[in-house]
Amino acid sequence: MRPGSPVLTVFGLEIRSLIRDVRTLLMSVVLPVILLPLVLLASARMEGRQAERVESRTYRLAITGPDSAFATGLAADLVGGADLEEGAGRRFWMVDVAEPRLALDDGVLDVYLEAFSPDAWGALDPADTAGVGLGPEHEGAMILRIRYHSSRTGSRNAASMLQERLVEVRAERRDSILVHAGFTVPPQLVGAVDTVNVASADEVAGARLGRFLSLILVGLMLLGGSAVATDALAGEKERGTLLTLLTTSATRTEIITGKLLAIMAVALGIALIQVLNLWFFLGLGLIEPGSGFAVTVSPALALGLVVLYLPVVALTGGVLILTSAYARSYKEAQLYLTPVLFGMAIPTLAPIMPDLSLQSAIVVVPIANLAVAARDVLVGQVHLPALAAAWLVTAGAAAWVTDRSVRALHDEELITGDPSRESFLGGPDLFRKRVLRWFLVFWAVALLLQFNLPIRDVRLAVLVNVGLVFVVFPLIVIRRFQLDPRKALALRAPRPGVWLGVLIGAPAALLTGLGVFELTQYVLPVPAEMVEGFGQGLLPEGVPAWQLILLLAIVPGIAEELTFRGVLLHGLRRRFGPLGLAIVVGLIFGFFHFQLFRIPVTAFLGAVLTGVTLLSGSIFPAMAWHALNNGLALFLATIDVDVEALGWWWTAGAVLLLGLAFAIIWWNRTPYPDMKPANRERPG
Amino acid sequence: MSDQPVRAEGLTKFFYDESRGEIRAVDGVDLGCSRGEILGLLGANGAGKTTTLRMLCTVLEPTAGQAWVMGHEVRAEPERVREKLGFYSASTALYPKITPRETLRFFARINRYPGARVEARVDDLIQRFGLADYADSRVEKLSTGMKQKVSIARTVVHDPPVLIFDEPTVGLDVLNAIELRDIIAGLRDHGKAILFSTHIMSEAEQLCDRIAIIHHGRILATGTLDELRDETGLHYLEQIFVHYAQTAPVAMADASRGGGRLAGGPE
Numbered sequence: 001m002r003p004g005s006p007v008l009t010v011f012g013l014e015i016r017s018l019i020r021d022v023r024t025l026l027m028s029v030v031l032p033v034i035l036l037p038l039v040l041l042a043s044a045r046m047e048g049r050q051a052e053r054v055e056s057r058t059y060r061l062a063i064t065g066p067d068s069a070f071a072t073g074l075a076a077d078l079v080g081g082a083d084l085e086e087g088a089g090r091r092f093w094m095v096d097v098a099e100p101r102l103a104l105d106d107g108v109l110d111v112y113l114e115a116f117s118p119d120a121w122g123a124l125d126p127a128d129t130a131g132v133g134l135g136p137e138h139e140g141a142m143i144l145r146i147r148y149h150s151s152r153t154g155s156r157n158a159a160s161m162l163q164e165r166l167v168e169v170r171a172e173r174r175d176s177i178l179v180h181a182g183f184t185v186p187p188q189l190v191g192a193v194d195t196v197n198v199a200s201a202d203e204v205a206g207a208r209l210g211r212f213l214s215l216i217l218v219g220l221m222l223l224g225g226s227a228v229a230t231d232a233l234a235g236e237k238e239r240g241t242l243l244t245l246l247t248t249s250a251t252r253t254e255i256i257t258g259k260l261l262a263i264m265a266v267a268l269g270i271a272l273i274q275v276l277n278l279w280f281f282l283g284l285g286l287i288e289p290g291s292g293f294a295v296t297v298s299p300a301l302a303l304g305l306v307v308l309y310l311p312v313v314a315l316t317g318g319v320l321i322l323t324s325a326y327a328r329s330y331k332e333a334q335l336y337l338t339p340v341l342f343g344m345a346i347p348t349l350a351p352i353m354p355d356l357s358l359q360s361a362i363v364v365v366p367i368a369n370l371a372v373a374a375r376d377v378l379v380g381q382v383h384l385p386a387l388a389a390a391w392l393v394t395a396g397a398a399a400w401v402t403d404r405s406v407r408a409l410h411d412e413e414l415i416t417g418d419p420s421r422e423s424f425l426g427g428p429d430l431f432r433k434r435v436l437r438w439f440l441v442f443w444a445v446a447l448l449l450q451f452n453l454p455i456r457d458v459r460l461a462v463l464v465n466v467g468l469v470f471v472v473f474p475l476i477v478i479r480r481f482q483l484d485p486r487k488a489l490a491l492r493a494p495r496p497g498v499w500l501g502v503l504i505g506a507p508a509a510l511l512t513g514l515g516v517f518e519l520t521q522y523v524l525p526v527p528a529e530m531v532e533g534f535g536q537g538l539l540p541e542g543v544p545a546w547q548l549i550l551l552l553a554i555v556p557g558i559a560e561e562l563t564f565r566g567v568l569l570h571g572l573r574r575r576f577g578p579l580g581l582a583i584v585v586g587l588i589f590g591f592f593h594f595q596l597f598r599i600p601v602t603a604f605l606g607a608v609l610t611g612v613t614l615l616s617g618s619i620f621p622a623m624a625w626h627a628l629n630n631g632l633a634l635f636l637a638t639i640d641v642d643v644e645a646l647g648w649w650w651t652a653g654a655v656l657l658l659g660l661a662f663a664i665i666w667w668n669r670t671p672y673p674d675m676k677p678a679n680r681e682r683p684g
Numbered sequence: 685m686s687d688q689p690v691r692a693e694g695l696t697k698f699f700y701d702e703s704r705g706e707i708r709a710v711d712g713v714d715l716g717c718s719r720g721e722i723l724g725l726l727g728a729n730g731a732g733k734t735t736t737l738r739m740l741c742t743v744l745e746p747t748a749g750q751a752w753v754m755g756h757e758v759r760a761e762p763e764r765v766r767e768k769l770g771f772y773s774a775s776t777a778l779y780p781k782i783t784p785r786e787t788l789r790f791f792a793r794i795n796r797y798p799g800a801r802v803e804a805r806v807d808d809l810i811q812r813f814g815l816a817d818y819a820d821s822r823v824e825k826l827s828t829g830m831k832q833k834v835s836i837a838r839t840v841v842h843d844p845p846v847l848i849f850d851e852p853t854v855g856l857d858v859l860n861a862i863e864l865r866d867i868i869a870g871l872r873d874h875g876k877a878i879l880f881s882t883h884i885m886s887e888a889e890q891l892c893d894r895i896a897i898i899h900h901g902r903i904l905a906t907g908t909l910d911e912l913r914d915e916t917g918l919h920y921l922e923q924i925f926v927h928y929a930q931t932a933p934v935a936m937a938d939a940s941r942g943g944g945r946l947a948g949g950p951e
Contacts, residue, residue: 009793013779020781020822240777247741247771248794249842251763412744 010258
């Protein structure tokens with residue numbers, strides 16, 4: 001890029017405008033510079049004060065219950081002597097209250113202990129003892145129950161300390177009994193237990209810092225970059241300078257690249273400042289942070305982090321400029337920014353997930369993958385191939401987002417605010433344009449329903465989450481975009497020979513899908529308990545077989561097909577070729593099965609069903625295939641077949657049969673109508 | 685005709701509007717503008733002037749028809765087209781945080797003006813437009829008249845052979861408007877091909893060498909003022925305009941369904 005080129009000229013203008021805008025400068029640069037040291041200082045101080053308070057606090061304890069005499073006997077041991085007065089170094093202060101529960105609610109007590117003899121415990125209302133697992137080894141033992149108020153830190157600490165103290169007292173009493181019974185060796189010498197943490201202090205601190213570093217950095221980059229990005233396009237539209245710029249000889253790509261570079265420079269500058277901050281304040285020990293942040297940051301590590309975060313910077317800048325491009329005014333851009341900021345922050349939380357490895361499906365999730373990689377780098381556990389893959393995935397996402405921004409500058413509807421032909425005419429043309437947007441919103445709604453509907457009965461849950469949702473959605477789409485239901489849902493009779501292909505193909509695809517699952521185990525190992533738990537959830541006891549078949553095979557077979565091989569395929573038919581359609585519709589179908597381990601297999605099934613629909617020109621074979629697939633899977637689960645034991649020969653045979661099934665359908669094909677012509681250029 | 689710097693044949697643009705349906709904002713416009721000539725595009729608000737000019741400067745893509753700027757077709761070579769023209773309208777604003785000198789440098793460089801000559805060109809324009817006293821103040825602090833001069837200077841900074849002025853005097857006081865018209869006339873005298881849109885009759889009369897009357901997206905007549913007078917037998921341009929507008933085929937109005945303000949421009 002030569003000096004004076006349009007890209008650098010636009011870049012220079014953006015930076016110059018930023019430097020001269022005090023408010024933007026404050027938000028973009030000054031605030032982030034101050035913020036991290038403040039966070040570190042606050043963290044250190046809060047941790048110190050918290051430790052001090054926990055250390056110095058005396059908690060107010062009451063003992064109650066039908067066998068309080070036994071508990072009161074414990075009291076002296078609990079408080080560490082006969083003196084029950086509050087005093088220095090004492091952890092518990094016995095308080096006499098008539099109504100411990102009310103006192104706990106009112107904050108008069110921090111915690112209270114209930115003591116029960118076995119008989120008294122047995123006499124309690126079963127609802128009150130539900131969930132307390134007492135085995136035969138507890139027979140005849142006294143039962144102690146700690147009651148606390150989890151909304152108060154003091155109460156939580158008191159409960160935790162009381163539990164620890166009770167265990168100690170129990171051990172002391174047991175030892176005392178042993179000694180009195182003539183046990184000659186002091187019990188504590190029978191077997192000493194020691195634990196050694198092999199992680200270095202830096203590794204421990206790196207793991208802690210790594211969990212939050214990406215969130216902090218991306219948050220700061222978004223905060224700083226958003227001010228520049230909002231002005232970069234939305235602000236230009238509002239001022240009228242975008243039209244001026246678009247009439248210069250700079251190309252749209254040069255304009256976007258120049259602006260993106262400026263946003264990235266600010267975002268990267270902030271990231272650099274923060275990494276230097278870390279190095280300066282932590283590495284040189286100028287700040288004494290909390291133990292969670294006390295990591296040694298060498299110059300090499302700092303540089304490595306900068307390189308690691310480069311694609312995150314590019315993607316952050318790309319998303320911001322895309323947001324700005326889609327907004328018609330400054331105000332509208334700010335409106336969009338709030339959900340964008342939250343959306344971008346979510347993947348940075350990935351390192352918080354316990355034991356999440358970069359060598360898992362997370363490697364294909366932009367930003368989340370590099371957030372996990374950053375944690376690994378800070379811990380000193382780097383898996384280079386996975387790290388390289390993560391870097392490339394996020395860089396690829398950044399390139400894609402940038403390309404979308406360039407396209408947005410070609411969109412007259414966005415530049416001038418005039419509706420496009422599709423937006424104006426509405427109907428099927430507009431649906432083709434908006435189909436992916438609608439499915440994105442539908443995915444979010446389905447996700448919320450799936451995990452938030454308070455329905456305990458599996459049958460009702462399936463009926464709502466599958467039967468209702470996946471039928472209502474296509475109906476809404478058909479009505480909103482005035483689609484012809486027969487065309488949108490591919491309600492056509494297939495040629496009779498297709499059904500033979502379905503009969504052969506459904507079991508073959510199921511077995512092939514199991515092979516796909518085994519293959520994905522190499523990349524994304526799934527604990528057997530997780531799969532088992534999922535299966536048990538779907539096969540509750542006491543549900544008749546006919547209901548299971550109806551709810552888990554027939555209903556999804558019909559409802560999900562209406563949505564995916566119906567309106568989704570119809571909406572995308574002119575956007576991709578047959579292979580592209582199979583992949584895209586399959587992937588979207590997969591992502592609607594929200595458990596991560598199910599996505600590859602369901603995406604495979606979705607691609608197969610899309611192929612069947614495209615070849616037969618009808619939705620009915622896919623419905624039958626889908627229902628058969630689910631029914632057979634249910635059958636295998638019911639008879640408890642060990643599919644792993646089947647071996648690869650079964651998979652190879654299934655693949656051959658699947659090929660045969662497709663060949664039969666091909667011979668009896670009725671092509672899906674109104675597809676994208678093979679020689680047509682990609683629009684845009 | 686083919687050596688004209690600006691040429692359009694059958695230029696057409698449809699828009700879509702919720703209340704009025706499909707609007708033929710520009711419907712088969714043919715026009716041409718020669719070197720050292722100001723072609724006035726005269727029409728009421730919503731006639732299609734801005735849309736025509738935006739297609740010529742490649743911001744909007746024609747629905748049909750073709751147009752060339754210095755021999756480059758607007759759809760085939762949009763970057764080359766923009767290199768050869770300067771576009772100015774009342775709605776093209778300036779960057780508030782930079783100075784007039786920086787503004788001119790920015791537009792010279794982004795329009796690929798030879799780097800070695802940028803400073804000399806900027807200094808020359810600052811002197812010529814009387815901007816010396818304000819050259820290093822921020823644009824946001826300048827008066828409307830000064831901003832107008834900076835805007836014109838930035839339009840011509842890369843010395844394009846074609847200039848497009850879309851209702852440039854909108855919002856200006858009389859003195860500033862006169863000064864602006866003088867500047868445009870001077871540019872014509874330097875051999876520029878100038879397209880000048882306006883709905884103000886007196887402005888078209890005083891400034892334009894030829895006038896194209898545009899109504900409901902169609903060119904109804906093109907010629908010098910004298911030619912238009914001869915053709916209609918009317919003396920004043922206002923009378924001539926009303927004559928053409930009232931005798932325009934009814935089908936034309938029907939075709940454009942609506943009229944009034946058109947989407948796509950400040951009209």
